[in-house]
Amino acid sequence: MRVGLFVTCLVDLFRPSIGFAALKLLEAAGCEVVVPQTQTCCGQPGYNSGDRASAQALARKVLNEFEACDYLVAPSGSCAGMIRAHYPDLFSDQPEELERIKRLCGRTYELTDFLVNVARLEQVPGRFDGTVTYHDSCSGLREAGVKSQPRQLLAKMQGLKLKEMEEAEVCCGFGGTFAVKFGEISTRLADNKCNNVAASGADALVLGDLGCMLNIEGRLRRRGDMKTQVLHVAEVLAGTDGND
Amino acid sequence: MQVTSMNFKARAGEKLADVKLQAALRKLQGNFVKGRADRVAELDNFEAIRTAAAEIRDRALANLDVYLEEFETNATARGAVVHWAETAEEANRIVCELAVRYGVRKAAKSKSMVSEECALNDALEAAGIEVIETDLGEYILQLAHEPPSHIVAPVVHKSKEDVSDLFEEKHKLTRKTRIPDLCREAREILRPHFLSADMGISGANFIVAETGSTLIVTNEGNGRMVTTLPRVHVAITGIEKVVPTLEDATTLLRLLPRHGTGQTITNYISVNTGVKDAADLDGPEHFHIILVDAGRTKLIGGDMQAMLRCIRCGACMNHCPVYQSVGGHAYGWVYPGPMGSILTPSYVGIENALDLPNASTLCNQCGVVCPVKIPLPDLMRKLRERQFERGLKPWPEKLGLALWGWTARHPALYAVLSRIGARMLAYMGGAEKRIHHLPLGGGWTAGRDMPAPQGKTFRELYSQKIRKG
Numbered sequence: 001m002r003v004g005l006f007v008t009c010l011v012d013l014f015r016p017s018i019g020f021a022a023l024k025l026l027e028a029a030g031c032e033v034v035v036p037q038t039q040t041c042c043g044q045p046g047y048n049s050g051d052r053a054s055a056q057a058l059a060r061k062v063l064n065e066f067e068a069c070d071y072l073v074a075p076s077g078s079c080a081g082m083i084r085a086h087y088p089d090l091f092s093d094q095p096e097e098l099e100r101i102k103r104l105c106g107r108t109y110e111l112t113d114f115l116v117n118v119a120r121l122e123q124v125p126g127r128f129d130g131t132v133t134y135h136d137s138c139s140g141l142r143e144a145g146v147k148s149q150p151r152q153l154l155a156k157m158q159g160l161k162l163k164e165m166e167e168a169e170v171c172c173g174f175g176g177t178f179a180v181k182f183g184e185i186s187t188r189l190a191d192n193k194c195n196n197v198a199a200s201g202a203d204a205l206v207l208g209d210l211g212c213m214l215n216i217e218g219r220l221r222r223r224g225d226m227k228t229q230v231l232h233v234a235e236v237l238a239g240t241d242g243n244d
Numbered sequence: 245m246q247v248t249s250m251n252f253k254a255r256a257g258e259k260l261a262d263v264k265l266q267a268a269l270r271k272l273q274g275n276f277v278k279g280r281a282d283r284v285a286e287l288d289n290f291e292a293i294r295t296a297a298a299e300i301r302d303r304a305l306a307n308l309d310v311y312l313e314e315f316e317t318n319a320t321a322r323g324a325v326v327h328w329a330e331t332a333e334e335a336n337r338i339v340c341e342l343a344v345r346y347g348v349r350k351a352a353k354s355k356s357m358v359s360e361e362c363a364l365n366d367a368l369e370a371a372g373i374e375v376i377e378t379d380l381g382e383y384i385l386q387l388a389h390e391p392p393s394h395i396v397a398p399v400v401h402k403s404k405e406d407v408s409d410l411f412e413e414k415h416k417l418t419r420k421t422r423i424p425d426l427c428r429e430a431r432e433i434l435r436p437h438f439l440s441a442d443m444g445i446s447g448a449n450f451i452v453a454e455t456g457s458t459l460i461v462t463n464e465g466n467g468r469m470v471t472t473l474p475r476v477h478v479a480i481t482g483i484e485k486v487v488p489t490l491e492d493a494t495t496l497l498r499l500l501p502r503h504g505t506g507q508t509i510t511n512y513i514s515v516n517t518g519v520k521d522a523a524d525l526d527g528p529e530h531f532h533i534i535l536v537d538a539g540r541t542k543l544i545g546g547d548m549q550a551m552l553r554c555i556r557c558g559a560c561m562n563h564c565p566v567y568q569s570v571g572g573h574a575y576g577w578v579y580p581g582p583m584g585s586i587l588t589p590s591y592v593g594i595e596n597a598l599d600l601p602n603a604s605t606l607c608n609q610c611g612v613v614c615p616v617k618i619p620l621p622d623l624m625r626k627l628r629e630r631q632f633e634r635g636l637k638p639w640p641e642k643l644g645l646a647l648w649g650w651t652a653r654h655p656a657l658y659a660v661l662s663r664i665g666a667r668m669l670a671y672m673g674g675a676e677k678r679i680h681h682l683p684l685g686g687g688w689t690a691g692r693d694m695p696a697p698q699g700k701t702f703r704e705l706y707s708q709k710i711r712k713g
Contacts, residue, residue: 007702009652013662014695016702035706038655046649048606048625049641050632054649061653089622138607171565175605177641180687182603184257187691188569189605218692221678230695 001119003031004069006062008076009041010210018210021238022075022111028238029119036065042074044082047090048176056090059083060097063104071118072108075234077140078209080110085143110140111234112149112208121153126239129159130203134233135193135216136169137209150208150233157237165200167192174215190219197228204229206236245363245391249576249588249597256603259570268401269571276397276562279506280613286508287498297499298617300492301553304453304484308544311453311486312535318456322518324531335536336367339445339478342532343373346476348442354460354467355379356447357395357556358482358536360578361591364445375445376437378466380430387414393572395579396504396558401571434466444470444528446516448481449556450496451533454489457517458533461500461510468514477528479516483535484552490515496555499615503557539591547626551586553616560610560620566603575600582610582620589627598636601627640684662701670699 003026007019026033043058062083066072074080084105091098115121132154140146154162173179173189180186193216197205205220205228207213217230248255259265284290304311316326329335335358343351351373353359365375365386377386381399385392387410392398399407407426412419415433420426446467448458458479460467471477487493501507520527543549561567561581572580577588577597585600606621614620631637637645651658672679673696682689 009662012702013666014697016698016700016705019702019706037703037707039703040652040655040658041648043652046645048628049645050625050628050630050637051645051649052629052632054645054653057649057653138605138609142608142612169609171605171607171609173565173605175607178602178605180685181641182253182256182566183687183690184260185566185569185603186605186687188260189565190692192565214695215692217695218678218688221693221695222691 001031001070003033003071003073003114004066005033005035006039006042006066006072006074006079007035008074008079008210010214011075014214015210015232017240018075018232018234021232021234021240022073024125024238024240025111025115025121025234026073026119028123028125029115029121031119034069039065042079042082044079045176047082047086052090059087059090059101063097063100067100067104070107071114072104073111073114074108075111075232076209077110077137077144077146078211080108080113081139081143083108110144110146110149110208112153113144113146116149116152124153124156124237126157126237127159128157128204128236128239131161131163131201132204132206132231132236133163133165133197133200133202134168135165135172135197135205135207135212137207137212138171140208141169146208150206153237154206154233160236163200163202165196165202167196172212172216174211176211179215186215187219190215191223194220194223194225198225202228204231204236206231206233208233245360245578247577247588247592247596249592249600251576252574252599252603255574255576256570259574264403264406265401265571268403269568272397272400272562272568276504276506276558280503280559280562283502283506283508293495293498294615294617297496297555297615298553300487300495301555301616304486304488304492305544305549305552308483308486311488312483314453315451315456315486318454319518319533320456322456324456324518324533327532327534329534329536329538332362332536332538335362335480335534335538336364338532338534339364339480340367340371340373342476342478343368343371343443346442346530348373348476350374350376350437350441351443351445352376352378352437352441352470352474353382353445354447354462354470355382355398356445356480357392357578358447358480358538359445360392361538362480362536364480376434376441378434378438378470379462380427380464380466383430383434384410387411391573391578393580394558394561395556401573438466438469438473441470441474443476443478444472444474445478445480446471448479448485449500450493451481451486451535452490452493452515453486455515455517457490457515459493459516460514461497461512462514463505463511465512468512471514471516472526472528475528476530476532477516478532478534480534480536482540483537484540500555500557503559503613503615543590548586548590548623550618551583551590551623553618554583555616557615559613559615563609563613565605565607565609582624583618586620586623586627594627594630594634595636598631601625601631659701659703663704666697666699666701669694669697672696
């Protein structure tokens with residue numbers, strides 16, 4: 001099957017290792033992976049800030065770039081959720097494009113969801129010795145239905161122990177531009193998350209969205225916690241870390 | 245009520261630093277959040293009830309004129325008088341006129357958020373009428389001269405110690421510190437007021453078209469006294485509260501207490517129909533029902549109509565991480581939390597509450613727990629769109645969005661700029677790979693570091709990899 005990897009703008013800019021980890025996992029699952037080179041952003045920043053026209057233009061761009069693939073896979077619940085849950089709204093008054101958009105939505109997956117439910121990845125290449133705790137990102141959980149998939153994959157890894165934290169499903173306070181506009185509130189929510197991570201005693205926080213990662217890691221380090229690793233689930237599963 | 249929603253951000257900062265408030269807000273978690281989860285888990289057909297509840301509310305709103313007229317006909321047939329108030333001021337004027345007509349000197353009130361919208365107490369007091377709030381929380385707030393900070397638990401922002409201090413100061417009795425003693429003291433003070441009030445004022449959780457009844461959901465019993473003891477009962481509520489049948493009301497009641505207070509059912513459900521009959525021992529001689537519009541009809545037929553399904557349970561705020569952090573007063577009007585972030589701009593003007601639709605991470609926990617399936621984040625986003633269309637966004641945001649949107653549509657330019665950006669930020673991160681201060685991103689770096697990029701973009705690394713083969 002031909003999978004279009006939607007890297008996401010944050011991964012492209014901040015942490016390419018997540019993109020390469022996703023690539024490795026998809027190839028390990030036997031997929032032919034293509035990476036459309038003109039891809040940029042799914043349009044979520046504009047969409048959530050009220051700039052519908054710009055969101056629509058970017059959605060159209062994603063549609064054109066990925067329509068020829070059997071699947072669109074993103075290492076992000078947030079971007080996959082944007083496409084699946086919100087693209088149809090952007091084209092609700094344009095029946096022809098809406099049909100194409102709906103077909104794309106039905107073939108769009110968050111990475112771990114795809115690996116478990118479509119590609120049925122059996123062997124996980126990575127190795128991690130230690131305890132991890134998992135943060136459920138809001139869009140992944142509530143828009144893309146990602147909950148058990150990353151845990152099922154992590155459970156396949158020898159040496160890795162999952163210790164659930166309290167309030168794993170509560171927002172970390174990122175919220176895109178919210179994190180800058182309402183910095184104080186956002187920081188408090190990140191702080192709550194850090195407290196729960198710390199209380200879990202895990203060596204690493206693992207999660208599936210880079211936005212939450214930057215937020216929580218940023219707060220952990222500012223609090224003086226240099227020890228707890230913050231890793232994307234793709235990096236853990238692929239056995240690559242942020243420094244590769 | 246005066247609108248101070250434009251001060252959201254400044255207020256939020258104060259509230260985050262208020263240690264006592266933070267401790268008080270944590271109470272919501274155990275009582276209301278866990279309580280709701282437990283009560284919902286008891287229902288084996290919860291989703292079916294939730295769907296039915298949303299459909300009942302939709303049906304009522306789709307035929308609002310029909311059901312309101314049916315309500316008026318049936319209420320009138322039972323001896324009640326229905327008044328229509330297009331604005332808050334009109335509602336206040338009607339109550340004040342009724343007070344004059346019936347020679348009212350004192351009014352006892354049970355909890356009503358619509359009366360908070362109208363600032364009814366101020367209007368009555370200005371007309372020389374004594375008003376006593378009888379819901380314990382509202383009574384405490386009346387003594388403290390504060391507005392409610394939650395629609396179900398209005399005094400959630402106060403601690404037990406705050407209430408001890410307040411009662412000692414206002415009642416001038418021996419200081420009580422135990423909650424049962426404080427409740428008893430309030431009860432002893434309130435009892436004579438119930439007996440001497442000439443008018444009882446209540447709200448209504450629902451009004452039932454087929455019977456012409458108003459229905460209230462309470463725990464303290466004050467609502468029942470307010471609606472039965474005084475010779476005049478005035479119920480004031482929003483026009484959207486109508487439901488077609490009593491059966492519909494009972495369906496909604498399967499969800500309201502579970503979502504509001506984590507109870508299967510509240511201590512009291514009072515259904516008030518008509519005036520006292522010759523054979524009745526209790527009940528008001530005069531029953532007036534004031535149906536308030538105050539902005540509601542403007543939402544009918546528009547993209548905010550789903551908000552009118554709201555049954556005022558408060559679950560959205562109880563589960564909102566932002567509300568949990570800043571409390572209700574920061575929102576600056578009657579309704580806080582996610583529902584307030586939609587109702588406030590809708591009722592008082594989008595330009596008077598610019599922060600509110602943006603004061604959410606759109607985490608959708610509110611939408612998930614809403615018993616009538618209001619897509620709260622989608623509605624907040626629609627309000628953001630309206631702000632954008634009307635040019636109400638601050639210029640740095642407008643500029644940022646325009647630049648981002650334009651650049652992202654031009655992949656070649658985007659590639660160059662993102663490569664430069666990744667390198668600059670990586671350089672700023674230094675050996676620690678963390679940025680402590682980000683120009684234009686002070687909102688982020690005041691409380692957090694920004695983990696620095698790895699240095700090259702995925703797209704350039706991937707191109708290199710492909711070239712190498």
